[in-house]
Amino acid sequence: MGERRVAFADRREQMGYTQESFGRAVGVEFSTVGRWERGELTPQPYRRPRIAQVLKVSLAELEVLLSRSRPAPSLELTTSPRYAPSLVRTGQWNGRLVRAGVTGQSPTGRKEPMDASTLQEAAAALLSAYETGKPIAPLIETYPAATLEDAYRVQQRLVRHWAERGDGVRGHKVGLASAAMQRQMGVDQPDYGHLTASMFHLEHQPIPIGGFLQPKIEPEIAFVLGSRLRGPGVTVADALRAVDFVVPALEIVDSRIRDWKISIVDTIADNASSGGVVLGSRPTAIGDIDLRLVGCVLHQNGEIAATGAGGAVLGSPVNALVWLANTVGPLGVALEPGHVVLPGSMTRAIPVNPGDTVVATMAGLGSVTAKFSGEERP
Structure with a gap:
């Protein structure tokens, strides 16, 4: 004790x-x-x-x-x-x-890492929610001693499970990129998750909303990498050189935690609340535009739902890319050519329903559209 x-x-x-x-x-x-x-x-x-x-x-x-x-x-x-x-x-x-007398407490009063069986148990609960469509109680309630490191270990088990079934990593996302979201979660830095092949949806083609549990949507400026980027020590200049082009994107965020009652541990373990991605089809060279000044208007069924700008994302979306590379680099992970990086939302997240059409229009970058059907996932 x-x-x-x-x-x-x-x-x-x-x-x-x-x-x-x-x-x-x-x-x-x-x-x-x-x-x-x-x-x-x-x-x-x-x-x-x-x-x-x-x-x-x-x-x-x-x-x-x-x-x-x-x-x-x-x-x-x-x-x-x-x-x-x-x-x-x-x-x-x-x-x-x-x-x-907290579960997982060490003699020094510090939390001890979850053991392998407990990590697998948490991952299995999340995978069950993915497969059955039934959200689960917050992990932090079931595992009150879980740390951020534990949460990332759970996430890694999810990613490994998907990769073993042919759904490999095609990029990463940065979450909690705004100061407001960090304050809400009680943290002072972003988090990250993985984008797998099955998460990408084609623009203008109906997305079966039954494939999600409680989806919301966010507009982001997506980076498509042209060269490998690996930290630590990555600078803004390194990041700019590694980017092939940017495109407007819509991220579908989703939570396997019931009613979105998430802590920072919950969202990290749940792959940073990742759900899906729709990329726009107009590439823009990153040197041709100041991403901080890119304004965005998000329309839902023809009505303005939210507005924002690139500067809301850690001061600049490029800063999020730098943070990501330097965070995953020491873990032996590189951001690979052709991979997509979502740096964080320019606006608040908007809940979506069957039949919704969402359009994000970004100054200088064009627009991207996502349409949702009431169909179940095939």
């Missing part, structure tokens, strides 16, 4: 935060054994934000803790605490220490 000291706001809070009040807060019934720091119990539960602050966890982690601690088990608290197997976290306040 890892140990870490907690920081109380003042002596009053320290004294009030006894085992009983802590137990009531997280749904644990304590039976006291041994000597207490105080001779009496002072139940004084605090608001959840303060509990999270004292425990040094996020509100999301606290919610998981609370949900998994009910119904309340009983626990004898001694100088050598015995932890009930069903507990996610418990605490010993006599020594003003919190002993972390």
Whole structure:
């Protein structure tokens, strides 16, 4: 069990935060054994934000803790605490220490990587959602100790599964490319996913919406590479030289997580919420246009649904390409000639329905159209 000291706001809070009040807060019934720091119990539960602050966890982690601690088990608290197997976290306040009982916690208090069987279990759950069309509960609820590294390992298992069945990688996508989305997810950098051959759809040909679970659509400036790009150490100049041309694109984002209730771990594990891609047919040399200044209007069934510009994507879509190359390079992955890279959306994502026609028009780049039918995937 890892140990870490907690920081109380003042002596009053320290004294009030006894085992009983802590137990009531997280749904644990304590039976006291041994000597207490105080001779009496002072139940004084605090608001959840303060509990999270004292425990040094996020509100999301606290919610998981609370949900998994009910119904309340009983626990004898001694100088050598015995932890009930069903507990996610418990605490010993006599020594003003919190002993972390989180699944996957190391003796240093840090999360340990998920083992191979657990990673495969998570990947199998996502693959089942792909195949049955039935979304699953958030992975972060099932695996509360999962890290970003774990999530990418799950994603790699999905990609390997598809490749073994002939659906190879044809590119990559960058997600969470806007500051607003990063704040929403509580991260300070983008994420990435893989684009496989089956994800590409032809412009103007009906796309069976039954092949998705809960699709949305986003306009992006797609890079088509002319030469290999591998980090680390890739610069903007390197990226510009590697790009053959750009085309307008529509990315279909989709989630195998029920109701899009995703955390950063969920979206990464779920291949960065990838669904599909439609590329425009008008290539433009990257040296002929400033991608930061490319404006975009997204129409859905003839009505303006959203507007945006290239500068919304990490300041410039090229920055997203550089970030991607330098992120996957140390993992032994290169961005290959002919591969497509989607750098991130210029607007918010728009939900799509059977019969919808979506058109993205980009200044200087032309337009791209996606049409959705009510048919199931063949």
